[in-house]
Amino acid sequence: MTNLTVPTGLRGPAGLTEKSALAEPRQCHNFIGGTFDMGKKAARPVVSPWNGAVIGHVVLSDAGDVARAVQKASAAFPDWRQTPVKERAQHLFKFRNLVLQQIDRLAGVTALESGKTAAEAAAGIMKGLEVTEFALSLQNLDDGGLMEVSRGVTCEVRREPLGVVAGIAPFNFPAMVPMWMYPIALALGNCFILKPSEKVPLTSSLFAELIGTAGFPPGVFSLVNGEREAAQALVDHPDVKAIGFVGSTPAARAVYARATSLGKRALCLGGAKNYLLVTPDADPDLTARGVVDSFTGCAGQRCMAASLMIAVGDVDHIIKKIVDVARSVRLGETMGAIIDKAALERIRTAVRRASQDGARVILDGTEAQAPEGGTGGNWVAPSIIDHASPTMACSCDEIFGPVLTIVRVKTVAEAMKLEQANPFGNATSVFTSSGAVARYVATHATNGMIGVNIGVPVPREPFSFGGTKESKFGHGDITGRSSLDFWSQLKKVTMKWQSQSDSSWMS
Numbered sequence: 001m002t003n004l005t006v007p008t009g010l011r012g013p014a015g016l017t018e019k020s021a022l023a024e025p026r027q028c029h030n031f032i033g034g035t036f037d038m039g040k041k042a043a044r045p046v047v048s049p050w051n052g053a054v055i056g057h058v059v060l061s062d063a064g065d066v067a068r069a070v071q072k073a074s075a076a077f078p079d080w081r082q083t084p085v086k087e088r089a090q091h092l093f094k095f096r097n098l099v100l101q102q103i104d105r106l107a108g109v110t111a112l113e114s115g116k117t118a119a120e121a122a123a124g125i126m127k128g129l130e131v132t133e134f135a136l137s138l139q140n141l142d143d144g145g146l147m148e149v150s151r152g153v154t155c156e157v158r159r160e161p162l163g164v165v166a167g168i169a170p171f172n173f174p175a176m177v178p179m180w181m182y183p184i185a186l187a188l189g190n191c192f193i194l195k196p197s198e199k200v201p202l203t204s205s206l207f208a209e210l211i212g213t214a215g216f217p218p219g220v221f222s223l224v225n226g227e228r229e230a231a232q233a234l235v236d237h238p239d240v241k242a243i244g245f246v247g248s249t250p251a252a253r254a255v256y257a258r259a260t261s262l263g264k265r266a267l268c269l270g271g272a273k274n275y276l277l278v279t280p281d282a283d284p285d286l287t288a289r290g291v292v293d294s295f296t297g298c299a300g301q302r303c304m305a306a307s308l309m310i311a312v313g314d315v316d317h318i319i320k321k322i323v324d325v326a327r328s329v330r331l332g333e334t335m336g337a338i339i340d341k342a343a344l345e346r347i348r349t350a351v352r353r354a355s356q357d358g359a360r361v362i363l364d365g366t367e368a369q370a371p372e373g374g375t376g377g378n379w380v381a382p383s384i385i386d387h388a389s390p391t392m393a394c395s396c397d398e399i400f401g402p403v404l405t406i407v408r409v410k411t412v413a414e415a416m417k418l419e420q421a422n423p424f425g426n427a428t429s430v431f432t433s434s435g436a437v438a439r440y441v442a443t444h445a446t447n448g449m450i451g452v453n454i455g456v457p458v459p460r461e462p463f464s465f466g467g468t469k470e471s472k473f474g475h476g477d478i479t480g481r482s483s484l485d486f487w488s489q490l491k492k493v494t495m496k497w498q499s500q501s502d503s504s505w506m507s
Helices: 008-014 063-082 085-101 103-114 118-141 176-187 201-213 228-236 249-261 284-300 316-327 341-356 412-421 435-444 480-484
Strands: 026-028 044-047 054-058 145-150 153-161 164-168 191-195 221-223 240-246 265-269 275-278 308-312 360-363 383-386 403-409 427-431 449-452 488-496
Touching (some): 054 201, 063 153, 164 176, 201 221, 228 249, 240 249, 249 265, 275 284, 284 316, 316 403, 403 412, 427 435, 435 449
Parallel strands (some): 191 221, 275 308, 383 403
Antiparallel strands (some): 153 488
């Protein structure tokens, strides 16, 4: 088989090493009942965005495969739910340590299949471990409560798992997004089934190996690969009690409607068109770096990329710096590749249409040359569109690539009216040196995560991740304290052991 070491021209700049390379294409099978199911032939090739090489093959599961995973998970649930939370946490702690020990290898494979740089891949894994560490804290943090509510009468609240739950993850964060879900769900006593994107199954396969090594009982964690058929079978299965989903807004809306129509819990996160407000008093260097990092990080393929900049007043001096910093982005070094050819063409079409609609393309990276060793890969450089109107497609649509659109307004109040009319609701950031402006934006913004002089305002745990409006379907957030109520339910126990001389409504 072909040796799949990272191309020489990419290895150093991207931070990938021989240690992180694949020796041969990996066969991605399902992980069910504590073992990999090697009996079904893998069907779909996994193609690296870096150079177009086939780096693996992934099985495409059907409803029968999903049913077997659910059956094994259901069988494991009674014992797992009775396992003390401290013992559950020990398995998670072993898993955490294994991930840290192998982070170079894991980040290398994640980068190779998703197009990220190795640094971005490692950062995503570390963010996932942050959620894992929050899950580890539940043994001390979430201790329920007991109170004497009347003479001789106590009320107690116990947090209990739901049963078999599932997560459906996107391509853009192969490690982090699944780790938003299963560490907390497992710590709470659920059995979890993961359906990763068929475009990036290698990372989940490696993590399933580590979960097995960490000693989780068979069936507690399962991996089911596949496309829409597998996802729909998970949503439809009567023994799956809750669905977590991250993907595009149309898909999130559809999954939420399908799951809730069956009486299930669902928390489905969609896409976004995130806003960056830049005022004339903003620090030019801080702003330029923050804006460029926001719209080019992970090649713009993240739901927190701030792709619409609202220029308030005269900020031409800052826009010039933004263009200069964007020009300095180095493909294969500081920015990775686009996931596939279809996404590449979508990005190019969006920039062309912006020009046709009357906006000015002041930086066009759509025909950028592939870096050395990246021939056959999916490459664009940053693009910046200026003088767009708020109603143009480039201002409204989630392009999901390294493209920044600039809309110009005169006042902060005008900028906030645009933000409030935005149908999406993930993030709003403002770059300013005025505390009053920062407070005004934080108070009046309608999006779920707000940044001040921060381009990607993702909260740290235990503060939870979650947007509003068309970026989230369901209640609560997917991480942090808010996630506990999604992955569990409360049982209330009221006790009385002896008669009392007085009486009350609780007698």
